[in-house]
Each structure stands twice: as C-alpha cells, then as structure tokens.
Ligand SMILES: NC(=O)C1=CN([C@@H]2O[C@H](COP(=O)(O)OP(=O)(O)OC[C@H]3O[C@@H](n4cnc5c(N)ncnc54)[C@H](OP(=O)(O)O)[C@@H]3O)[C@@H](O)[C@H]2O)C=CC1
C-alpha cells in the first residue's frame with residue numbers, strides 16, 4: 001500500500017500535479033447543463049420531430065426511440081434523414097423510426113407532410129418543433145416569407161395547426177417548441193416582418209425565436225383544459241450545424257467547442273419537456289437546463305402574442321380560432 005501511495009504521489013498524471021484537471025472536469029460538467037432524469041417509457045406513443053436528421057433533433061429522436069416511441073423524423077432531405085434514422089434504429093433496436101419529407105420553407109410541403117401523416121397515423125402524442133435556421137443571408141421561402149420567420153415560426157405554426165386535431169384526439173399530448181435564449185434580442189417588427197426595409201440576419205434569428213415563445217404562450221392559453229400542453233425552451237449553446245451559414249461562427253464553434261454542449265446534452269431540455277411526469281399539466285412555460293427559465297418582457301407580452309397569432313393566420317391563409 002505504501003509503495004502504491006508513493007507511486008501515485010510521484011505519478012505525473014495525478015490531480016495534485018495538475019490542479020487544472022479537476023477544474024477542467026467540473027467546468028465540463030457545468031457546460032453539459034441539466035439532464036432529463038425521467039425514466040418514462042414511450043411504448044405505443046407517436047412522436048414527430050422536425051429537423052431530426054442532425055444536431056439536437058437527431059439526439060432527441062435517439063432518446064425518444066430508446067424509450068420505445070414511434071418516431072417520425074420530419075426533414076427536408078430524405079437521404080440525410082434515412083442516414084440518421086438507420087443509425088438510430090441500429091443503436092436502439094427500435095425499428096419504428098420513420099423518415100418523412102418536410103420542407104418548412106414551403107407551405108405546400110408542410111401540407112403534404114400533414115396530409116400524409118394524418119392518412120397513415122391514427123395518433124400523435126408529442127410534436128417537437130425543433131428545426132431551425134440561423135444567420136441565413138437575406139432570402140425568402142417559397143411563399144415569400146423571410147427565411148428565419150418562415151422556417152422557424154410560420155412553418156411550425158402551420159404544421160401545428162394542421163396536426164392539432166390529432167393531438168387533441170390523442171390527449172394527453174404535448175407540443176414542444178425549440179426556441180432560444182436569443183429570443184431576448186428579438187422583437188416582432190409588424191411593420192416589416194419580412195425584412196424588406198431593413199435586414200440583419202442575427203436579429204432576424206432573434207425575432208423568429210421570440211415568435212416561438214409568443215406562439216407557445218398563446219397556443220397554451222387557447223389549449224387550456226384540453227390536456228394538450230405547449231412549452232418552449234432554450235437548449236443551451238450546442239455544437240451543431242446551426243452556425244453553418246457563418247464562417248466566423250463556424251470557426252468560433254470549433255475553437256471553443258469545449259465550452260459548448262454536445263448535441264446529446266443539448267437535447268436534454270427537449271426530452272424533458274416531452275416526457276417529464278412533473279410537466280403533465282404544465283403549459284405555456286419556457287425552460288432551459290430542464291428547469292423553468294427567465295422569459296424576456298417581450299416574450300411575456302400577451303397583446304403582441306395575440307397580434308402575432310392573427311398576422312400569422314393571415315399570412316398563411318388559415319382560420320385558427
Ligand atoms: N445549437 C445551438 O446552440 C442552439 C440551437 N437552438 C435551436 O435548436 C434547434 C435545433 O438546432 P440545431 O440542432 O442546433 O441545428 P442544426 O443546424 O444542427 O439542425 C437544424 C435542423 O433543422 C433542419 N431544417 C433547416 N431548415 C429546414 C427546413 N426548411 N425544413 C425542414 N427542416 C429544416 C435542418 O435540416 P438540414 O440538415 O437538411 O439542413 C436540421 O435538421 C433550432 O430551432 C435552433 O434554433 C437554440 C439555441 C441554441
């Protein structure tokens with residue numbers, strides 16, 4: 001024993017020689033953030049996750065597949081979706097991971113996806129509106145919406161509208177909207193929603209993430225008493241492809257990757273909102289690191305939430321009362 005102690009003492013790899021090692025380990029734990037502790041099983045439950053071919057969505061799909069859910073990987077590139085789904089099927093042994101085409105930048109594709117889903121699936125228990133774009137150079141969706149607003153907000157707004165009746169019929173059911181801390185920098189510029197007068201791609205992202213928070217709030221209010229809940233969340237700063245449209249951000253993400261969550265760590269709050277038993281009747285809330293988080297004053301403005309709802313309906317040509 002004495003020899004062993006002496007050996008360890010002199011070993012160049014012991015913590016006492018490298019005081020930074022425990023610091024590095026604990027900062028990594030800090031970066032990893034909250035973990036979903038629920039052991040809930042999802043056998044027999046049907047889940048849709050948008051943008052589940054990569055990043056946070058893919059890891060959310062993997063977790064829910066492990067819990068036994070039938071997972072619809074809704075993505076714009078079916079080949080990428082198949083690659084992710086076959087990896088998840090092989091790893092989890094769950095063969096019920098299915099890929100369906102959904103391009104949120106095109107309302108025709110959203111309608112086709114919903115039509116197809118409603119024809120094939122009798123139930124829907126969890127809808128995770130996860131897909132997103134960030135720092136997109138100025139561009140418009142097929143329907144002429146500014147890309148961030150179109151994909152991140154309007155696309156998911158329409159998708160939720162088209163699937164809501166199935167969620168109601170399958171209740172208890174949950175809608176999970178992946179927003180961001182970036183919502184703090186956003187505002188709803190009703191006079192220039194599509195950035196025609198002025199455009200900043202960073203701000204456009206923030207505006208769309210604020211729209212996610214406001215949509216969730218108004219949706220939850222309207223769904224009171226239906227046993228369909230709606231919550232939004234910030235996943236943390238996550239090593240994913242979200243920064244792909246900015247070379248500076250891509251470089252920063254690489255250099256500082258140690259300080260970013262892995263996609264699996266970033267999926268924890270989405271999984272928590274989707275399965276945690278203690279959230280059974282919690283609705284209209286915003287989470288981060290698997291706990292309630294601070295929402296910006298603009299994200300709590302019910303008048304703006306109502307106005308955004310009506311404007312979104314007008315833009316999409318739908319009636320949603
Ligand atoms: N990463 C982070 O630090 C943070 C992420 N978030 C949010 O998390 C969510 C997931 O992002 P993350 O995993 O990081 O990013 P990724 O870029 O890794 O994944 C985004 C997903 O969205 C899909 N997507 C993009 N455009 C469309 C579209 N038109 N139709 C359908 N799917 C589309 C992508 O598909 P494809 O692969 O084909 O492009 C991809 O599957 C987003 O809503 C993001 O805003 C929030 C805060 C921080």
Ligand SMILES: CC1=C(/C=C/C(C)=C/C=C/C(C)=C/C=O)C(C)(C)CCC1
Pocket residue numbers: 134179180181182236237252253256259260
């Ligand atoms: C301060 C700082 C960083 C943190 C960036 C953060 C916190 C970004 C958050 C992005 C979000 C919230 C995106 C999506 O919604 C880096 C780049 C790690 C390293 C350089 C210093």
